[in-house]
Amino acid sequence: MAGHSEDPNADQQYHLEVGPADIADTVLLPGNPERIDKIVAHWDEYEEQASHREYRTATGTYEETPISVTSTGIGGPSAAIAVEELARVGADTFIRVGSCGALQEEMAVGDLVITTGGVRQEGTSDEYVREDYPASADYEVVCALVAAAERLGYDYHTGVTMSADAFYPGQGRPGFEGFEAAGSTELVDELRDANVKNIEMEASAIMTIASIYGLRAGAVCSVYANRETGEFRTEGESRSAETASLATHLLAKMDAVKREVGADRWHAGLSLE
Template sequence: MPGDSEDPNADVQYHLEVGPDDVAETVLLPGNPERLEKIVAHWDDHELMAHHREYRTATGTYEGTPISVTSTGIGSPSAAIAVEELARVGCETFLRVGSCGAIQPEMSVGDLVITTGAVRQEGTSAEYVREDYPAVADHEVVSALIAAAERLGYEYHAGLTMSADSFYAGQGRAGYDGFEAAGSADLVDRLAEANVKNIEMEASAICTLASIYGLRAGAVCTVYADRDGGEFRTEGESRAAETASLAAHLLAKMDERKREAGVDRWHAGLAIED
């Protein structure tokens, strides 16, 4: 066995620079560090806890519920680091908050997509578990995100996501100087035929790691790119942020109802009142 070369500081995580007292049990995971300010704008209060590399963390409350946010940067490798280190300091629920490309004709720029499961086209999760292991969002998280979108009146779609390791070739876009990767010409069409809803870059790794570790995870993304209609606009970013924040609050209510009922998993028979 090789010697232990881990960071000797057990109290503060090496990449995120956070400790157990810095974060809540539920954390939102945007990619872009600049998105953090748009997320905490919906909260009652917040405090910036750490900022190192692409990882920026704040903790506060939403409707009285403790909540944190940590940016992950672009892609599954850095998102997996965030999940690993946040889990080590006590986080138990992970809600990716991002943007995506929609590939179904009924979807429009500004709509929300709530991930129920994901196609693992990224390579990070394959370094944890066999390739036929499913990337599945936790049903409590999915339920809370849907309930939040309904309460807020936002247009949303729920279904399968594809997570890629590349923004260009891996998502069927042309690379530099018109380069086309093998299979890219019909990638989007084949995914759409299989009823995949959207493409992004982190959800499958986050959901896979959460399942392996017995934690909860899910994702809500705003559609920026309408790949079917050929339109791209950075519109509706705050909708995903508000939906995820409300979902975190609803999950706390669901957990409270579970404790009252003496059960381990929330189900539709356990109504929550806010």
Template sequence: MPGDSEDPNADVQYHLEVGPEDVADTVLLPGNPERLEKIVDFWDDHEMRAHHREYRTATGSYEGTPISVTSTGIGSPSAAIAVEELARVGVETFIRVGSCGALQPEMDVGDLVITTGGVRQEGTSDEYVREDYPAAADYEVVSALVAAAERLGYDYHTGITMSADSFYAGQGRPGYEGFEAAGADELVDQLQEANVKNIEMEASAIMTLANVYGLRAGAVCTVYANRETGEFRTEGESRAAETASLATHLLAKMDEAKREAGADRWHPGLSLDLEE
């Protein structure tokens, strides 16, 4: 292979500026760097570890469980960089924490959407695998997110998420001066008929890369808009942050239960005491 312009395997990563000692095994991935402060508010403690470009990283603990957060900026290209570089310093689990537009009429603003799989409408994951490769959430991550939402009493939905590369034309919205992309007028209807739950911009790339590398990933997003009803409000952001933080703690307990039972994967037959 031709020589590289930099060593991608250096201890301190090029974009994130983090090393193995800077992050926990599980990292939450919000897009907006400002969302990081809202996430760490739920933790026992935290310390800022790096800030470079759109990437801000903090590490701390939640109910005694080590946890980290790295903001990714908007879109799958920058999210994929975060997954690549975090994986290189030892991260094993990724949970996207974001906002989304809901597609089904029964989904209210402020509800959570826990992704079980993704429609790969973004182009980043195409750089890694063939287009019919699935973007699947890890079922342990999904289980932990569902358990966390149940424990916290938050309304949630589970299902398929579409990840787009465009906030406007790629999500069926008009562009500048009313521009409409080909097929934009049918996009939302087609997704609704296929029982897709929501649209956002990073989940499918994060899940695809995690599966390719044998790692765990999932996503939880707060509904800001409902594309069926036209309702839009930026509220409930903290619910996704709290749910993902608690899910990280529950995943640690699941991993402990696996070790004690000598099991490779967690399953409902292994106890998980939510009160501890």
């Protein structure tokens, strides 16, 4: 295989160190490289393809459907690099799989949040498009994630996600020695009152970039913390991993149905079987 290069047409990508033969059409995008082990535990089989910096990649099958996973590290900038380089080697669908803080009182730790749209509080997507461009999850990805959560019997919520650049003041937490950024103390209340469901750090960048390029993207996150009740537990990670994996299988079924009937988009009037 040729050496890695910044040339977008190169066989191997500069940061991810993967090529077209290494990647399936759909790629799951966790932040933490260690989360990959929990994701592939749900698959039929897998093979690790590359590990470079925060980017670790594996490819295999789930219910005989080809599937890949690449860790992105924390935040929009590194997630954007992953989407860019994966798209350049043939990926066309991206599902962010992560953890989040819930903003609504009724959302329990361990529940899933399936993102329908994003508040672009991160700065990465501003480098791509004007700030009033929406961060929208792809309709088919949302439908597949909802169908997967239903089939698996997991409690889930759908709605708007805010993606932040900073974990502490950027999400309404105090910084070092109690530092409070302007507006940070009101942030959680304002988002909750606007019916925003959760906060995390990558989804809006991933969805915005995918939308610009005509690719599919969405997100499913496990609730680790409820910012209204103060509850915190690292719970539900396996649920988001399994839901995203099954959603990949369902997306493949959607694509097959579209080809069979000659439709451009899957819709609720078409079968998933």
